Amino acid sequence: MAELLQFLLSGVTVGAIYALVALGFTLIYNASEVVNFAQGEFVMIGGMTTAFLSAAGLPIWLAALLAILAAVLIGIALNKLAVEPARGAPVLALIIITIGASIFLSGTAEIVFDKQFHRFEAFSGDAPIEIGGATIVPQSLWVLGGAMAVFAGLYLFFTRTLMGRAVLATANNRLAAKLVGINTGFVMTFSFALSAAIGALAGVLVTPITFTSYDVGVGLALKGFAGAMLGGMGSPPGALVGGLAIGLVEALTAGYISSDYKDAAAFIVILGVLFFLPQGLFGAKQVERV
Amino acid sequence: MRLSPKHATLLLLLAILALAPLVFPSSFYYRVFALIYVNALAVTGLVILLGFAGQVSLGHAGFVGIGAYASALAPMHLGLPPLLALVFGALLSALVAFVIGRPILRLKGYTLAIATLGFGILVSMVLRNEAWLTGGPDGVAVPALGLKDGLKGLGLKLKTSELWYWTSGIVLLFGAWLALNLQHSPSGRALRALHDSEVAAKTLGVDVARFKLKAFVVSAVYASISGSLLALMNGFVTPEVAGFLHSIELVTMAVLGGAGSVIGGFFGSVLLTALPQALTFFQEYKHLLLGLIMMLVMIFMTEGLVPSLQRRLFGRTS
Numbered sequence: 001m002a003e004l005l006q007f008l009l010s011g012v013t014v015g016a017i018y019a020l021v022a023l024g025f026t027l028i029y030n031a032s033e034v035v036n037f038a039q040g041e042f043v044m045i046g047g048m049t050t051a052f053l054s055a056a057g058l059p060i061w062l063a064a065l066l067a068i069l070a071a072v073l074i075g076i077a078l079n080k081l082a083v084e085p086a087r088g089a090p091v092l093a094l095i096i097i098t099i100g101a102s103i104f105l106s107g108t109a110e111i112v113f114d115k116q117f118h119r120f121e122a123f124s125g126d127a128p129i130e131i132g133g134a135t136i137v138p139q140s141l142w143v144l145g146g147a148m149a150v151f152a153g154l155y156l157f158f159t160r161t162l163m164g165r166a167v168l169a170t171a172n173n174r175l176a177a178k179l180v181g182i183n184t185g186f187v188m189t190f191s192f193a194l195s196a197a198i199g200a201l202a203g204v205l206v207t208p209i210t211f212t213s214y215d216v217g218v219g220l221a222l223k224g225f226a227g228a229m230l231g232g233m234g235s236p237p238g239a240l241v242g243g244l245a246i247g248l249v250e251a252l253t254a255g256y257i258s259s260d261y262k263d264a265a266a267f268i269v270i271l272g273v274l275f276f277l278p279q280g281l282f283g284a285k286q287v288e289r290v
Numbered sequence: 291m292r293l294s295p296k297h298a299t300l301l302l303l304l305a306i307l308a309l310a311p312l313v314f315p316s317s318f319y320y321r322v323f324a325l326i327y328v329n330a331l332a333v334t335g336l337v338i339l340l341g342f343a344g345q346v347s348l349g350h351a352g353f354v355g356i357g358a359y360a361s362a363l364a365p366m367h368l369g370l371p372p373l374l375a376l377v378f379g380a381l382l383s384a385l386v387a388f389v390i391g392r393p394i395l396r397l398k399g400y401t402l403a404i405a406t407l408g409f410g411i412l413v414s415m416v417l418r419n420e421a422w423l424t425g426g427p428d429g430v431a432v433p434a435l436g437l438k439d440g441l442k443g444l445g446l447k448l449k450t451s452e453l454w455y456w457t458s459g460i461v462l463l464f465g466a467w468l469a470l471n472l473q474h475s476p477s478g479r480a481l482r483a484l485h486d487s488e489v490a491a492k493t494l495g496v497d498v499a500r501f502k503l504k505a506f507v508v509s510a511v512y513a514s515i516s517g518s519l520l521a522l523m524n525g526f527v528t529p530e531v532a533g534f535l536h537s538i539e540l541v542t543m544a545v546l547g548g549a550g551s552v553i554g555g556f557f558g559s560v561l562l563t564a565l566p567q568a569l570t571f572f573q574e575y576k577h578l579l580l581g582l583i584m585m586l587v588m589i590f591m592t593e594g595l596v597p598s599l600q601r602r603l604f605g606r607t608s
Contacts, residue, residue, distance in 0.1 A: 035400040037403075082585050082589065085589050086588060086589050089588070089589075089592060090592075091398075091399040091400065092340075092344070092346055092399070093588045093592055094588075095346060095348075095399070095400060095403045096541065096545060096584050096588045097584065097585050097588045097589065099348070099403075099538065099584065100542075100580075100581045100582070100583070100584025100585040100588065101581060101585060102581070103535075103538060103577050103578075103580055103581035103584070104577070104578055104580075104581025104582050104584075104585065105581070106577060106581075107575065107576070107577025107578030107579070107580070107581055108578050110577060110578075111574075111575065111578065218534060222404070222407070222408070222411075225404055229401070229404075260415075260419040261415065261419065263411070263415065264412055264415055267408035267409075267411065267412055270404060270405065270408055271393075271394075271405060271408060274397055274401050274404075274405055275393050275396075278401075
């Protein structure tokens with residue numbers, strides 16, 4: 001029983017990170033119908049920048065803030081320089097552009113930083129806390145708390161603010177939103193900036209537990225995408241449930257089947273969802289217009 | 291007399307194959323060109339899938355890996371001679387492509403990209419983890435093809451690098467010929483029809499699912515043979531060959547040159563195989579530059595280099 005609890009605790013921790021990545025996918029997808037495969041790179045940028053700045057002597061909070069800011073600027077640049085110019089291009093072109101961006105960003109990190117694994121001090125020490133025979137590091141609580149705060153904040157943003165409603169309106173119908181005076185171009189840039197910030201925050205929170213290196217982005221993007229697909233593309237609550245589910249499946253696979261194949265679990269879930277439940281748990285059914 | 295685009299492409303490839311060795315300053319270039327031809331073979335398969343049929347695969351290195359490891363392991367474990375091992379790999383790839391292609395090709399766009407990517411990663415994961423069979427991350431040695439001794443028996447003496455130059459070049463030429471025939475056949479027209487609009491193609495009576503699957507299986511066989519040749523040429527293979535980055539490299543080669551044409555894919559392979567060999571900084575900044583090329587080509591020349599240049603030079607596309 002304690003063993004199972006241990007797997008569940010670690011599953012929920014990584015699941016919260018996948019949920020944040022899935023949320024990033026969802027925000028950009030809603031604003032522009034682009035699936036941003038570079039989403040995982042924001043997590044890497046957040047973790048790596050914080051690690052290097054704090055190693056250079058900055059306090060953690062300042063390093064984290066600067067890292068999130070850097071990711072936001074990169075997110076805006078990605079939208080302005082690579083995604084917007086290709087507006088109206090076939091889906092295939094946009095897939096290749098965002099995959100290209102992902103490789104470009106990790107290749108740049110490889111040169112600007114290095115090829116080593118990095119971490120920084122956990123926010124409240126590393127002394128494990130015992131819960132019913134299983135243990136959890138304090139940083140996991142930071143991850144879970146951070147994820148909950150982000151989801152709650154976004155819920156308030158979408159339901160209580162004018163800007164949030166403008167984003168929702170754009171997601172519903174871009175043309176109609178434009179007609180009632182919403183600046184949909186700005187909404188798109190804003191979504192990239194917000195996704196980048198959320199991704200970078202996830203990187204800041206999780207790096208003390210999992211470490212980070214220049215090439216972690218692709219794997220995270222895939223897990224996050226799996227979560228977003230499972231929850232239903234375009235649905236923020238779906239991103240939360242889907243991300244957590246992927247984390248749990250992965251932890252249970254690692255615990256009970258084989259840790260060599262824990263990464264395979266996410267793909268098998270993706271394939272299963274794609275074949276049997278294409279609209280996900282919370283998504284709208286897709287119809288192709290001719 | 292005007293050459294048809296098909297014959298023009300074949301003649302150009304034949305001319306390059308026959309004449310390039312005349313200007314090689316050293317035998318090192320035989321190896322570089324052999325690598326180009328091997329990559330171009332896999333890229334030709336992607337041209338069929340991506341350029342003709344419009345279906346993306348971000349996991350084709352998985353099939354390259356199956357071909358490469360078939361060449362390495364089938365002689366050891368099944369007692370097959372190396373040439374049959376290559377055929378075995380191709381058949382295995384075709385079978386795998388047939389089985390996974392059926393469900394996967396129902397998907398479109400992003401989901402297809404992710405599903406194929408997942409397939410590629412699963413293959414490289416198996417190759418890395420099942421060390422008892424594959425040698426794990428350290429890789430495994432590949433028994434030689436035995437062509438050299440065979441030719442010696444016939445009185446032909448070639449250096450190893452020259453031998454691989456001609457072998458890979460001839461296989462590529464054959465592969466290009468098959469792809470061009472496919473392009474200009476009723477099947478090729480059906481593929482292009484479903485590329486432009488699946489719904490329209492279906493309305494016109496094209497069996498969309500069957501043609502997509504056909505393109506997927508054919509392109510998997512191209513990738514597998516390319517992998518077998520690569521393994522035989524190097525005498526060694528590691529799981530990297532099936533990795534995500536190799537898949538991406540192949541797709542970049544195809545879209546850089548122009549995924550819609552066989553000759554475009556060939557020039558994409560030339561550029562991306564030769565540049566890292568010629569420029570040391572390219573090797574160092576490989577990922578950065580690959581990503582940059584992918585973005586720039588897709589933003590500014592969606593068709594790729596060769597079709598864009600053709601349009602600029604001749605005011606037409608072939």
